[in-house]
Amino acid sequence: MIQSSMSALRPLRTLLFGGHYSLTRFCSGFVSRIRYINKLKENDAACLSALQNGHIFLFHRLMPLLQCSVPETFRPIALSYSEVQSVLHKSGSDGSLLKESILIGCSEQNHAQFCLDVGELDPAAIIKNCKGTFMDLRKAFFLLEGAEAPLVAKAQALLRWHQINRFCGATGQLTQRNQAGSQRTCSSSSIVYYPKMSPVVIVLVSDGKRCLLGRQSSFPRGLYSALAGFCDIGETLEEALRREVAEEVGLEVQNIIYSSSQHWPFPHSSFMLACHATVSPSHSQLNVDHLELEDARWFTEEEITCALQVKAPPWRDHRPAAWLPPKHAVAHRLIMEWKEQQHSNDTE
Numbered sequence: 122m123i124q125s126s127m128s129a130l131r132p133l134r135t136l137l138f139g140g141h142y143s144l145t146r147f148c149s150g151f152v153s154r155i156r157y158i159n160k161l162k163e164n165d166a167a168c169l170s171a172l173q174n175g176h177i178f179l180f181h182r183l184m185p186l187l188q189c190s191v192p193e194t195f196r197p198i199a200l201s202y203s204e205v206q207s208v209l210h211k212s213g214s215d216g217s218l219l220k221e222s223i224l225i226g227c228s229e230q231n232h233a234q235f236c237l238d239v240g241e242l243d244p245a246a247i248i249k250n251c252k253g254t255f256m257d258l259r260k261a262f263f264l265l266e267g268a269e270a271p272l273v274a275k276a277q278a279l280l281r282w283h284q285i286n287r288f289c290g291a292t293g294q295l296t297q298r299n300q301a302g303s304q305r306t307c308s309s310s311s312i313v314y315y316p317k318m319s320p321v322v323i324v325l326v327s328d329g330k331r332c333l334l335g336r337q338s339s340f341p342r343g344l345y346s347a348l349a350g351f352c353d354i355g356e357t358l359e360e361a362l363r364r365e366v367a368e369e370v371g372l373e374v375q376n377i378i379y380s381s382s383q384h385w386p387f388p389h390s391s392f393m394l395a396c397h398a399t400v401s402p403s404h405s406q407l408n409v410d411h412l413e414l415e416d417a418r419w420f421t422e423e424e425i426t427c428a429l430q431v432k433a434p435p436w437r438d439h440r441p442a443a444w445l446p447p448k449h450a451v452a453h454r455l456i457m458e459w460k461e462q463q464h465s466n467d468t469e
């Protein structure tokens with residue numbers, strides 16, 4: 122049976138029931154932004170006009186344009202319509218590309234936010250004009266600050282979805298996007314396609330004193346993460362989670378507790394459903410399927426503390442025993458929650 126994590130609900134509760142004034146203020150801004158985005162998805166003319174007053178994030182072949190704010194910390198660059206027009210002109214484009222921008226959100230200052238892939242243009246000219254750099258998103262996830270990482274991830278996922286859904290699966294005809302880029306329609310069959318996420322379970326298994334992490338051979342050297350796997354069609358979250366753990370490390374888990382969820386752009390937009398689960402210490406012997414995982418092992422709290430201190434990604438000449446996913450990854454959150462739980466167990 123799935124249980125809801127009370128700690129995960131607490132911030133929303135405080136926000137909603139923390140006082141009439143904050144509730145009104147929170148809802149008015151939030152609700153109006155949500156409704157504005159929805160309107161832009163449904164109304165092509167309104168979306169085009171919002172684009173002219175909006176903020177645009179550039180990508181080159183799915184790599185976001187980032188700027189170094191403080192050493193080792195990067196932020197995506199938000200450009201205005203006229204700034205992008207000028208960058209495109211300087212790169213030899215007539216500016217018509219701008220209409221291919223895709224709606225990704227609305228800032229707290231009520232600016233519609235868009236992304237645009239300029240993959241056909243010379244990146245060097247854009248980098249020079251914008252004083253930024255195009256960076257692989259997997260690397261950027263270790264260097265991006267704060268709330269912008271999910272926005273960049275969403276933008277990349279939508280750009281990729283449009284690139285690979287240009288044709289209708291039923292008729293083979295070209296599909297046409299709406300102005301917001303929230304759907305594509307086949308003009309021949311009228312089938313409407315919407316961006317999709319694949320559900321993935323991710324679980325941090327604990328035996329009470331240690332937590333279980335694994336690595337695939339494709340991971341960067343020394344990187345360990347929580348166990349994860351795609352849900353099979355027809356499975357519940359709990360069934361998928363129990364199956365994945367059994368397949369990958371040969372354990373039967375109990376006490377599944379839901380933690381939180383996350384959109385993850387790799388490889389093709391996953392909807393990560395993150396949980397904690399336990400095994401009894403007497404049933405913690407691992408039987409790793411080496412076709413799926415290169416390694417899996419139990420980590421003590423001290424080992425986790427050490428791994429968290431590794432500045433990621435580690436330099437080539439620094440080969441730590443283990444290091445962990447970036448703070449924007451839900452695996453990181455699961456590990457931090459487990460560590461906190463260990464700490465509160467110790468102080469009880």
Ligand SMILES: NC(=O)C1=CN([C@@H]2O[C@H](COP(=O)(O)OP(=O)(O)OC[C@H]3O[C@@H](n4cnc5c(N)ncnc54)[C@H](O)[C@@H]3O)[C@@H](O)[C@H]2O)C=CC1
Pocket residue numbers: 319321323346347348349350351352383385387388391393413446450451452453
């Ligand atoms: N955000 C986070 O904290 C983390 C995210 N992840 C993500 O979780 C995802 C799943 O983890 P894995 O261990 O690789 O899954 P997995 O254990 O299910 O193995 C992947 C294999 O499953 C098959 N598969 C079944 N359905 C699929 C689908 N819809 N899309 C792609 N492959 C499918 C493919 O053969 C693929 O090679 C990965 O894409 C990874 O990026 C993994 C760890 C941490």
Ligand SMILES: [Mg+2]
Pocket residue numbers: 348349350369413
């Ligand atoms: Mg897996």
